[in-house]
Amino acid sequence: MAKRLLSVTSRCIALLRQRQRPFSDSRGQILDGKAIASSIRKNLKKEISDLKSKTDSKFGPCLAVIQVGHREDSNVYVRNKLKAAAEIGMETRSIKLPNAVGEAEVVDAIDELNRRNDVNGILLQLPLDVLQSVDTDYCINRIHPQKDVDGLTAVNSGRLARGEMGGTVIPCTPRGCLELIERTGTDIAGSNAVVIGRSKIVGSPMRDLLQNRNATVTVCHSKTKDMQDMVRRADIIVVAARQPQMVKGDWLKPGAIVIDCGINDIKDATKSKGYRLVGDVDYESCKPVASWITPVPKGVGPMTIAMLLQNTLECAKRQLAD
Missing domain, CATH: 3.40.50.10860 (Leucine Dehydrogenase, chain A, domain 1)
Known part of the structure; x- marks a missing residue:
């Protein structure tokens, strides 16, 4: 009886640990910002229509x-x-x-x-x-x-x-990044997050948002030493460094979530315009290692506009309530 109880208890603990595991073992899943943004905009359109009919x-x-x-x-x-x-x-x-x-x-x-x-x-x-x-x-x-x-x-x-989140307007790009991270189903609380870049528009507010979700956040920048080692310990990486393809696949912890806010053009003679768009992440080397990754373009960019519309509607509703 005691052995059976011990066996059941062990299985329960194993199952609980499995359920609490915040990060997926799968690799290379694409966070399609364009599709997610389209869904958000569709919902906003309906909400605006409904509010107009009520007023x-x-x-x-x-x-x-x-x-x-x-x-x-x-x-x-x-x-x-x-x-x-x-x-x-x-x-x-x-x-x-x-x-x-x-x-x-x-x-x-x-x-x-x-x-x-x-x-x-x-x-x-x-x-x-x-x-x-x-x-x-x-x-x-x-x-x-x-x-x-x-x-x-x-x-x-x-x-x-x-x-102080109540009534606070959150910058559009960080809010879009957070939405993408949440769409993976990841438990942000307790995770290790690295934000590369400390701008007022992306890096700093992204740090604050992740901390508000109880992540442990490290901010890296141009003066950071041993940046690669810091990134290798991260469960979540948000990159806004303005450096084309800076983050490589061998920087990543297997299964990490990678959010690329960069958009840069680099020379490419095979393209009609003579260049192509890339992010701050080396997509091809990072995709096989990451569990989830945003493409460039069609990743963070469409989410930024969707969050701008979301912010505007929320501001309007608060002003209407006043």
Whole structure:
């Protein structure tokens, strides 16, 4: 009887350990950001439609984007954001300022949108393409925190760093990365996570989000020593280093989740444009080692736009409640 009890107990403990194992033994599963983002946008479209019907069509979440200058990459990003917003029934406003403007003109445009009740979210497209000196941080912090859909004001970033999540707007790319990690079914709590890069837009808020989920987080950057050894101990790796194909497969712990925020173009004579897009992760060498990995493109990029729309809707709902 005692032996049978011991055997049953041993099997129960083994089963419990198996269920608690947070990381998959499978390899090379692709986190399709494009498909996941499409699903999120579909849900947002339905939610906006339902809210409009309940408020006699008076509720129309509105995203305003301010673009300074004429950078071609910014033109593409703004166009994609406004198109995605319109496709889910969100109102949009596009404010384009010439690159000759000064800080006062940028602030005036922000203040005007802050005052408008029919604008729920304000995004200042970065980087600013200006001919004279403009304090980007000052301009960002002129955006009302409740309309800061990029989550970059000192108020929102400070609340996130303190773990005060209620009503805090989370930066779009880190929020998209977290959504992708959660889609794997991984138990983030107790995991070892490495974030490569410490920018205000991706690295630092990503650290805060993972810590808020009870991961143990290490932030690596250009001055980090023995970065490869740190990465090899990580269950979750988020890379935003702006270094093409920097992270190699032999850096990884087998079964790690790899989220690649980078997008870089490298020369490729086989392509009609003479280049191809790659991330900060060497996809081909990392894919066989990782349990889950994001491709570039169609990984983090589409999730960033989906989270921008999610943030705008949430800001609009909070303003409607007020």
